[in-house]
Amino acid sequence: MGNLLITGGAGFIGANFAHHWAAHHPKSEMIILDCLSYAGNLASIDDLIKAEAVELVVGDIADLDLVAGLLRDRAIDRIVHFAAESHVDRSLHGPEAFIETNVVGTHQLLRAARMVWLDEGSGRDHRFHHISTDEVFGSLQMEAPSFTEQSPYAPNSPYSASKAAADHLVRAYHHSFGLKTSLSNCSNNYGPYQFPEKLIPLFLINALHGRPLPIYGDGANRRDWLHVDDHCTAIDTILHHGAAGSVYAVGGGCELSNLDLIDQLCTGLDAAFAARPALAEHYPDAPAAQGLPTASLKQFVPDRPGHDRRYAIDASLIAQDLGFRPQVDFKSGLAQTITWYLDHPHWWQAILDGRYRDWIDQHYKTL
Numbered sequence: 001m002g003n004l005l006i007t008g009g010a011g012f013i014g015a016n017f018a019h020h021w022a023a024h025h026p027k028s029e030m031i032i033l034d035c036l037s038y039a040g041n042l043a044s045i046d047d048l049i050k051a052e053a054v055e056l057v058v059g060d061i062a063d064l065d066l067v068a069g070l071l072r073d074r075a076i077d078r079i080v081h082f083a084a085e086s087h088v089d090r091s092l093h094g095p096e097a098f099i100e101t102n103v104v105g106t107h108q109l110l111r112a113a114r115m116v117w118l119d120e121g122s123g124r125d126h127r128f129h130h131i132s133t134d135e136v137f138g139s140l141q142m143e144a145p146s147f148t149e150q151s152p153y154a155p156n157s158p159y160s161a162s163k164a165a166a167d168h169l170v171r172a173y174h175h176s177f178g179l180k181t182s183l184s185n186c187s188n189n190y191g192p193y194q195f196p197e198k199l200i201p202l203f204l205i206n207a208l209h210g211r212p213l214p215i216y217g218d219g220a221n222r223r224d225w226l227h228v229d230d231h232c233t234a235i236d237t238i239l240h241h242g243a244a245g246s247v248y249a250v251g252g253g254c255e256l257s258n259l260d261l262i263d264q265l266c267t268g269l270d271a272a273f274a275a276r277p278a279l280a281e282h283y284p285d286a287p288a289a290q291g292l293p294t295a296s297l298k299q300f301v302p303d304r305p306g307h308d309r310r311y312a313i314d315a316s317l318i319a320q321d322l323g324f325r326p327q328v329d330f331k332s333g334l335a336q337t338i339t340w341y342l343d344h345p346h347w348w349q350a351i352l353d354g355r356y357r358d359w360i361d362q363h364y365k366t367l
């Protein structure tokens with residue numbers, strides 16, 4: 001396999017994937033293309049940049065000349081496309097950025113790949129792998145069978161609609177032009193480096209500061225959870241062994257109501273405080289520091305518009321075809337994730353106070 005372009009590699013899953021790739025394929029050249037939106041954080045990949053395990057290119061996926069130039073000059077023959085606007089709540093307040101990046105940006109990437117890999121006849125074998133979400137399938141009834149690769153698309157938020165549009169474009173470039181694509185629709189990821197607007201890091205950090213844990217509606221909405229390490233392995237497996245044109249549903253086989261998840265998170269944090277008395281000194285406002293259960297911070301708030309009731313994934317096709325099965329069980333994965341956030345306060349504190357942008361401003365003043 002030749003050189004790899006990771007779009008969105010300074011984000012949550014992209015950064016985890018870059019670490020995965022550097023550890024498992026140290027001889028492969030890796031280039032990250034990321035525009036460093038609010039969700040891009042160089043602290044998540046600075047070890048890789050310093051070790052020269054990755055080359056960082058700061059730029060927009062919608063910049064056709066930039067992307068085409070990279071594909072030519074760096075002899076890239078694999079793209080793993082993570083770059084996106086990824087937060088559903090933000091898509092309700094401002095859908096435009098979601099259309100620009102997720103739809104137009106993905107299309108520009110596809111255009112560049114087609115131009116260099118097909119039209120200019122580079123002759124290289126190639127692959128364009130698109131990372132998508134189970135949210136494109138819409139809301140499942142409580143008793144309905146889980147989503148599969150055959151589930152009809154029914155997106156309900158501007159975020160999921162923009163991802164659905166991108167999925168269709170990827171499919172169309174394969175069928176119409178012969179671009180070798182693959183696509184995975186994955187459930188909710190959790191693990192290190194997740195931006196603290198997303199449920200698990202947001203609630204952890206709120207709890208450490210004694211702030212409320214806002215639960216949408218009745219908390220009965222259900223989601224499947226997959227550890228990000230397992231997602232990275234699934235993508236690596238599809239890149240190496242999945243056929244061109246293939247689509248896989250990827251999930252953790254771990255469906256939980258939001259309330260169940262939040263209760264497990266609260267109990268996990270209580271256990272961490274019990275095991276590490278020094279935490280009470282660092283976070284005196286946390287209920288656990290005052291002998292109270294973290295769950296005492298739970299607070300029900302009005303539901304968000306269009307909140308899908310349930311997502312669930314039947315991941316049997318990727319297991320049968322490619323032998324991929326998740327390895328991280330949720331209980332230990334969640335405990336590891338809690339430990340990671342407790343051990344890396346500098347990572348999330350720099351986001352909370354805005355310092356994470358300093359590094360970018362110092363090194364990339366043109367942005």
Ligand code: NAD
Binds near residue numbers: 039081082
């Ligand atoms: P994220 O928001 O943490 O990171 C997105 C990254 O993309 C950031 O580094 C950002 O700077 C970069 N980016 C945004 N717009 C860009 C542009 N125009 N050009 C270049 N870079 C740009 O997202 P994430 O949670 O890591 O998700 C990555 C991908 O996985 C997304 O496509 C998302 O839809 C998909 N996905 C996420 C989950 C999940 O649970 N997080 C689940 C399934 C699928």
